[in-house]
Amino acid sequence: MSCENRKKVITLQPVMKYGFDNDKYLKIQSEHIKERIAHFGNKLYLELGGKLFDDHHASRVLPGFQPDSKLRMLHQLVDHAEIVIVISARDIEKNKIRNDLGITYDMDVLRLRTEFQNRGFLVGSVVITHYNGQSSADAFRLRLERLGIRTYYHYTIEGYPNNVALIDSDEGFGKNDYIETTRPLVIVTAPGPGSGKMAVCLSQLYNEHKRGIEAGYAKFETFPVWNLPLKHPVNIAYEAATADLNDINMIDPFHLEAYGKTAINYNRDIEIFPVLNALFEGIYGHNPYKSPTDMGVNMVGFCINDDKVCCEASKNEIILRYFTALNRLAQGDTNDAEVNKIALLFNQAKIDVSYRRPVVAARERAEKSGVPCSAIELADGTIITAETSSLLGPSAALILNAVKHLAGIDHAVKLIPQQLIEPIQHTKTSYLNSLNPRLHTDEVLVALSVLSPHDENCRRALEKLPELKGCQVHSTVMLGEVDHKIFKKLGVGLSCDPARKIKPIKKIN
Numbered sequence: 001m002s003c004e005n006r007k008k009v010i011t012l013q014p015v016m017k018y019g020f021d022n023d024k025y026l027k028i029q030s031e032h033i034k035e036r037i038a039h040f041g042n043k044l045y046l047e048l049g050g051k052l053f054d055d056h057h058a059s060r061v062l063p064g065f066q067p068d069s070k071l072r073m074l075h076q077l078v079d080h081a082e083i084v085i086v087i088s089a090r091d092i093e094k095n096k097i098r099n100d101l102g103i104t105y106d107m108d109v110l111r112l113r114t115e116f117q118n119r120g121f122l123v124g125s126v127v128i129t130h131y132n133g134q135s136s137a138d139a140f141r142l143r144l145e146r147l148g149i150r151t152y153y154h155y156t157i158e159g160y161p162n163n164v165a166l167i168d169s170d171e172g173f174g175k176n177d178y179i180e181t182t183r184p185l186v187i188v189t190a191p192g193p194g195s196g197k198m199a200v201c202l203s204q205l206y207n208e209h210k211r212g213i214e215a216g217y218a219k220f221e222t223f224p225v226w227n228l229p230l231k232h233p234v235n236i237a238y239e240a241a242t243a244d245l246n247d248i249n250m251i252d253p254f255h256l257e258a259y260g261k262t263a264i265n266y267n268r269d270i271e272i273f274p275v276l277n278a279l280f281e282g283i284y285g286h287n288p289y290k291s292p293t294d295m296g297v298n299m300v301g302f303c304i305n306d307d308k309v310c311c312e313a314s315k316n317e318i319i320l321r322y323f324t325a326l327n328r329l330a331q332g333d334t335n336d337a338e339v340n341k342i343a344l345l346f347n348q349a350k351i352d353v354s355y356r357r358p359v360v361a362a363r364e365r366a367e368k369s370g371v372p373c374s375a376i377e378l379a380d381g382t383i384i385t386a387e388t389s390s391l392l393g394p395s396a397a398l399i400l401n402a403v404k405h406l407a408g409i410d411h412a413v414k415l416i417p418q419q420l421i422e423p424i425q426h427t428k429t430s431y432l433n434s435l436n437p438r439l440h441t442d443e444v445l446v447a448l449s450v451l452s453p454h455d456e457n458c459r460r461a462l463e464k465l466p467e468l469k470g471c472q473v474h475s476t477v478m479l480g481e482v483d484h485k486i487f488k489k490l491g492v493g494l495s496c497d498p499a500r501k502i503k504p505i506k507k508i509n
Contacts (some may be wrong), residue, residue, distance in 0.1 A: 029073050126144055
């Protein structure tokens with residue numbers, strides 16, 4: 001096949017490098033949360049930052065962290081917990097997209113509810129925050145209520161979070177709907193950051209107190225990692241991941257003053273701490289927390305067992321986020337500010353895009369060939385490249401090249417004969433009206449699957465697909481949705497230059 005890479009076959013079996021002890025994390029994290037629940041007695045609002053059962057950012061920057069680790073740990077408390085899902089009316093109004101899944105935040109609320117319920121959790125209600133009469137929020141609430149989902153409004157408070165006197169009053173938190181809960185542990189989560197989870201927890205503390213109920217609060221958020229340095233790549237990668245929110249990692253001044261020790265937090269938690277302090281003093285007469293860092297129950301930093309591996313993974317993540325922002329900018333989905341912020345983070349991490357080795361390899365091959373190309377870095381450090389042709393797009397060709405290499409199949413072997421590809425192309429162009437006859441990644445994998453019962457090489461190649469998990473890919477053009485989804489399912493980190501897709505070629509007669 002003309003697009004396949006000419007490399008000497010190396011039979012090394014790649015082994016993914018891990019830098020995080022997930023078993024240790026499950027043990028000490030669950031113990032720490034149980035201690036916090038016991039400290040507050042019968043009612044604890046636990047703000048859950050990040051993703052509960054699909055935390056792919058954490059699994060990328062902390063190789064060895066399992067995406068569902070937090071869920072597995074919290075499942076030990078499933079009979080005592082209920083979940084409240086929070087979504088901002090602002091995100092509903094602007095149809096904000098969850099980039100890793102490609103769905104809007106309002107759709108993700110329904111997905112989250114189903115996922116939690118399927119895992120045995122009680123989902124008590126949905127809270128729409130930052131509400132200010134938005135018609136899109138009203139329509140979403142009506143949709144939820146028709147599905148039998150209890151829905152509450154929490155309003156925009158003028159001067160939040162600095163106007164403590166207004167916030168801690170009946171015209172502030174007291175104006176919000178009171179969320180009815182029935183279990184001692186209330187897990188407050190959301191489709192993404194900036195949804196208003198902490199404000200929901202604080203509002204409930206105020207309104208529980210008005211009803212004679214003492215409740216506690218804790219924060220379960222993975223990033224930034226409080227006991228890693230401010231400029232550690234893991235923490236910088238968090239800033240890159242939230243560049244659209246303009247989150248800024250900071251040294252916690254309250255923690256430094258109280259204990260004389262440096263701890264890392266971020267601007268929104270530090271800004272809100274005086275509010276929490278005033279609330280606790282109003283409810284209990286004192287604040288059990290001396291700093292925003294004290295509020296957290298994050299044990300991640302104690303479970304890193306290979307800092308070098310995590311630093312390397314985090315630097316790759318920063319660059320991946322940069323390319324993602326560039327692609328969104330090219331599509332009109334963001335502005336220069338997000339891209340420029342991540343570019344500034346390169347200086348803090350002491351990297352540029354060339355640190356991501358597939359970027360260099362793909363661009364070099366594209367410069368020589370004059371056509372779109374792609375490259376993958378395998379777990380053992382081997383770089384495989386591929387280019388587009390009349391038969392295959394660069395990502396489809398790359399997968400073939402990579403699995404052939406891993407299976408030790410000679411380059412000269414054609415896994416998918418041209419006479420099989422051409423009928424597929426004819427169907428795409430003549431019957432499905434596609435302007436691009438090249439096979440996508442999913443079509444190549446289906447073809448391999450069809451051939452595998454009768455072709456030993458195809459079977460061996462397919463069996464190597466799991467070894468692509470954790471590998472890094474770069475394409476010199478923006479790929480289509482299908483290719484993005486395939487790489488995501490394979491667990492591959494994908495970045496693309498913000499160049500438009502390959503131009504269509506003439507239909508096959």
